[in-house]
Amino acid sequence: MNYIEPKTHLAELFRQAVAQVAPDSAVAIELDRPKQASHGDYACNAAMQLARSLKKNPREVAGQIIAALPASERVEKVEIAGPGFINVFLKPVAKQCLVGHVLAAGADYGRSNTGRGEKVQIEFVSANPTGPMHVGHGRGAAFGASLANCMAFAGFQVYREYYVNDAGRQMDILALSTWLRYLELNGEFVAFPGNAYQGDYVKMMAEGIFALHGDRYKRAAVDVGAGVPAAADAPDDHLDALIANAKRLLGPDYDYIHGYALEEQLGDGRNDLTEFGVVFDHWFSERTLHDAGLIDRAVAALQKNGHIYEQDGALWFRSTAFGDEKDRVVKRDNGIYTYFAADIAYHLNKFERGFDKVIDVWGADHHGYIARVKGALQAAGADPDRLIVALVQFAVLWEGGQKKSMSTRSGQYVTLRELRGEVGNDACRFFYVLRKSDQHLDFDLDLAKSQSNENPVYYIQYAHARISRVLQAWGGDVRDLADADVTRLEHVSELALLNRLAEFPEVCASASREMAPHLVAYYLKELAADLHGLYVACQFLVDDEALKQARLALIHATRLALKNGLALLGVSAPDQM
RNA sequence: GCGCUCGUAGCUCAGCUGGAUAGAGUACUCGGCUACGAACCGAGUGGUCGGGAGUUCGAAUCUCUCCGAGCGCACCA
Numbered sequence: 157m158n159y160i161e162p163k164t165h166l167a168e169l170f171r172q173a174v175a176q177v178a179p180d181s182a183v184a185i186e187l188d189r190p191k192q193a194s195h196g197d198y199a200c201n202a203a204m205q206l207a208r209s210l211k212k213n214p215r216e217v218a219g220q221i222i223a224a225l226p227a228s229e230r231v232e233k234v235e236i237a238g239p240g241f242i243n244v245f246l247k248p249v250a251k252q253c254l255v256g257h258v259l260a261a262g263a264d265y266g267r268s269n270t271g272r273g274e275k276v277q278i279e280f281v282s283a284n285p286t287g288p289m290h291v292g293h294g295r296g297a298a299f300g301a302s303l304a305n306c307m308a309f310a311g312f313q314v315y316r317e318y319y320v321n322d323a324g325r326q327m328d329i330l331a332l333s334t335w336l337r338y339l340e341l342n343g344e345f346v347a348f349p350g351n352a353y354q355g356d357y358v359k360m361m362a363e364g365i366f367a368l369h370g371d372r373y374k375r376a377a378v379d380v381g382a383g384v385p386a387a388a389d390a391p392d393d394h395l396d397a398l399i400a401n402a403k404r405l406l407g408p409d410y411d412y413i414h415g416y417a418l419e420e421q422l423g424d425g426r427n428d429l430t431e432f433g434v435v436f437d438h439w440f441s442e443r444t445l446h447d448a449g450l451i452d453r454a455v456a457a458l459q460k461n462g463h464i465y466e467q468d469g470a471l472w473f474r475s476t477a478f479g480d481e482k483d484r485v486v487k488r489d490n491g492i493y494t495y496f497a498a499d500i501a502y503h504l505n506k507f508e509r510g511f512d513k514v515i516d517v518w519g520a521d522h523h524g525y526i527a528r529v530k531g532a533l534q535a536a537g538a539d540p541d542r543l544i545v546a547l548v549q550f551a552v553l554w555e556g557g558q559k560k561s562m563s564t565r566s567g568q569y570v571t572l573r574e575l576r577g578e579v580g581n582d583a584c585r586f587f588y589v590l591r592k593s594d595q596h597l598d599f600d601l602d603l604a605k606s607q608s609n610e611n612p613v614y615y616i617q618y619a620h621a622r623i624s625r626v627l628q629a630w631g632g633d634v635r636d637l638a639d640a641d642v643t644r645l646e647h648v649s650e651l652a653l654l655n656r657l658a659e660f661p662e663v664c665a666s667a668s669r670e671m672a673p674h675l676v677a678y679y680l681k682e683l684a685a686d687l688h689g690l691y692v693a694c695q696f697l698v699d700d701e702a703l704k705q706a707r708l709a710l711i712h713a714t715r716l717a718l719k720n721g722l723a724l725l726g727v728s729a730p731d732q733m
Numbered sequence: 734g735c736g737c738u739c740g741u742a743g744c745u746c747a748g749c750u751g752g753a754u755a756g757a758g759u760a761c762u763c764g765g766c767u768a769c770g771a772a773c774c775g776a777g778u779g780g781u782c783g784g785g786a787g788u789u790c791g792a793a794u795c796u797c798u799c800c801g802a803g804c805g806c807a808c809c810a
Contacts, residue, residue: 482807592747692765
């Protein structure tokens, strides 16, 4: 028998039956998988939904629907239960034939076309290139990458992008920090500001420049500190004055320092993410927005629609007209565009590039920013509903019962690289997506590091490895398993595994639709549990040749689903551990 | 003060668009390897789904309200 997804098949049967019983009704046919096996394989609640409009008892309506249900060779029996559920029991063969389907689909098992080829851009991480990635960025990276994989698997055309904030004040602060450290190497000591970047990586960049160019960028400390207000009174003014002096004293050389620091940090982040299995189709430079005049154009578009006014020498966007609590500055009184203005231009540019849907993965602290950006898009004549913001809550690292706090500026943080080194990429990727994104994540270092049965990622990988070992011990060609007589799969553990296996495509589609890759992680734990259960209940390498083939075909199919699912999460599927 | 997110077993968390007796891991108490890897499996203990009200055949899920937690309310990015 050819495999047909039972849900699709049954939904069609019910649709025909309901059309007879209640021709005018427009209820959507819903089929659930009951939690209890005694409630059958699928349950339909249509009778209860129709009872009111038909003014009949739900159980009576259920009886009529069942009577009108077309016959199917895949259905064992149908019964009325509880307040009016219609429970459907499938014939075993309708489940067993799934095995052949999975083996034929291979790496594509679980793939769907719910995305219909829609072009989606997912922008994620987008951390300022002012220091190493830390564990906070890791969650956005793991989430974004897994979401992108899930959506691609669900039939979307996915484009992964990283927005590089290479134009703002933070980059100037990094350039200044690097230069001050460089001056120290040259014997010129300027008090290092407390609000500059403190990390050792800044010193390493300074040493790098010194090794390449000696004292070429050396300037006298007295000149660097000339006319700078005291740090204690006005730390920000102090920093800005130092930056201004640096630009003046270095002239064109400032661009070199700035560019060096940018390239170093960007390269470091790219390597880090690549090792983490997180790759992008494009790294979009904020600077190019300025250089290409796209910000001028975006602001002009707002202005043309009458949403810009001038006050106190600055240009303001009337975002209160779009639900924001306060109007926002887009161009400061010093003539420099705000980050917000660049972001408007960036998002308009995303739409101009032809994406049907644009997803931003942001840290939860940016939630207040959503209304502003959407308002600006609307004001500029774009459809704000095409922008979807996925907020990811913070990850908090725990070790030995202690919370580890972090701050980029002070240089006190656990880097993503350190975390990966300690717990490994697989456990890291898995733990990051194990919670739904709007839930705070307690990242338990001790648990992630434990190479024991307590660690869920090993539980799943072990299931995969176990299957591989059995197939190795068997020694045959897995391609021959496609011909196995799957009707021999009758054991309760085998049927349970078949049911679970059949859910995989739905899970993948849900993970994409709800932007919830954690659904895949939870599913894989259950799939692994069913496999382990079967492993203990039944022996695979038995003397009965037909039964052996059938069981091997089943676990081979299971291994494919495990591998496909783990791949969505960026976790490896080892053949031995 | 206003806004966003959250509150489920001792702990960490799932629970899909409202469905039947609310689940898993962990911890605790028992039990299972001369079979393909015990990094595994099985059984038990453990709940006023933060409190209250509403919507309906039916609510952990939707609405309102109160309590509590995190985050945000810049001419920063």
